[in-house]
Amino acid sequence: MSIARVGFVGLGNMGAPMAARLAESGYLLTVTDAAPGVAAAFAAEHPTAGVAAGPESFAAVQALILMLPNSAVVEEVLERDGLADALTPGSLVIDMSSSEPLRTRALAARLGAKGLPMLDAPVSGGVRGAKAGTLSVLAGGSPQELAWATPLLRAMARTVIPVGDIGSGHAAKALNNLVSAATISITVEALSLAESFGISPETMTRVLNSSSGRSNTSENKVAQFMTSGTFASGFALRLMSKDVDIAVDLARALSRPAEIADGVARQWRRVAGTVTPQTDHTEMYTLLGPE
Numbered sequence: 001m002s003i004a005r006v007g008f009v010g011l012g013n014m015g016a017p018m019a020a021r022l023a024e025s026g027y028l029l030t031v032t033d034a035a036p037g038v039a040a041a042f043a044a045e046h047p048t049a050g051v052a053a054g055p056e057s058f059a060a061v062q063a064l065i066l067m068l069p070n071s072a073v074v075e076e077v078l079e080r081d082g083l084a085d086a087l088t089p090g091s092l093v094i095d096m097s098s099s100e101p102l103r104t105r106a107l108a109a110r111l112g113a114k115g116l117p118m119l120d121a122p123v124s125g126g127v128r129g130a131k132a133g134t135l136s137v138l139a140g141g142s143p144q145e146l147a148w149a150t151p152l153l154r155a156m157a158r159t160v161i162p163v164g165d166i167g168s169g170h171a172a173k174a175l176n177n178l179v180s181a182a183t184i185s186i187t188v189e190a191l192s193l194a195e196s197f198g199i200s201p202e203t204m205t206r207v208l209n210s211s212s213g214r215s216n217t218s219e220n221k222v223a224q225f226m227t228s229g230t231f232a233s234g235f236a237l238r239l240m241s242k243d244v245d246i247a248v249d250l251a252r253a254l255s256r257p258a259e260i261a262d263g264v265a266r267q268w269r270r271v272a273g274t275v276t277p278q279t280d281h282t283e284m285y286t287l288l289g290p291e
């Protein structure tokens with residue numbers, strides 16, 4: 001049986017365009033958001049969406065998508081606020097947030113005891129990808145449940161990558177963002193050093209993009225968001241720092257070395273403590289300084 005009715009919790013920078021893609025694809029949505037008026041405004045723009053009056057409004061959904069800041073908020077919504085108890089057994093819970101992989105596994109076990117299967121399916125691609133429907137989904141969970149959910153996920157994403165058992169999607173997302181954060185850090189340092197030597201950031205970026213230092217940062221972030229001064233990628237610096245910490249915590253839990261990751265995490269954590277929740281992660285271009 002295909003999924004037709006979907007609950008969507010979290011209509012922020014990423015959640016709103018993702019839910020919009022579902023509405024435009026014909027899914028019947030029940031939506032909610034912690035910010036006053038956000039869900040009502042979304043429903044006003046999308047005729048197939050209705051605003052949840054409470055947990056009981058999600059009783060008829062076949063899949064529930066959560067796009068929230070972290071594991072703690074996901075657990076709060078599902079367990080403390082009673083949303084999991086309101087779902088019909090057999091409903092599929094899909095956590096698309098950037099959550100902690102070991103907490104995700106524990107949550108999946110608790111939901112399973114209630115008859116609720118779970119996938120973790122965080123995304124990569126940013127706000128632009130969410131609006132365009134070109135995200136990559138990193139999916140963890142059983143092949144059967146992923147197969148059931150794939151048409152739903154493909155309404156929001158270009159690519160769906162099965163990465164392993166439950167929690168694997170969240171692990172892969174954190175590790176991907178660890179690499180992204182490290183690349184930003186070293187690219188910004190290289191640009192700064194180049195400028196001190198008399199090489200303009202624009203010229204150094206051209207060098208990187210035509211040489212072995214090329215990366216997603218140099219190709220898609222430096223000119224577009226950093227040297228232009230727009231800092232409008234749509235992904236917060238504090239969220240990037242949080243994802244890097246998740247990756248480092250996972251390394252510790254697995255008793256694996258993380259020498260470079262530890263340094264990247266310290267740097268991002270230090271800078272994250274000096275900025276607002278709205279500060280874009282590309283502002284590392286102006287914020288990086290001596291320890």
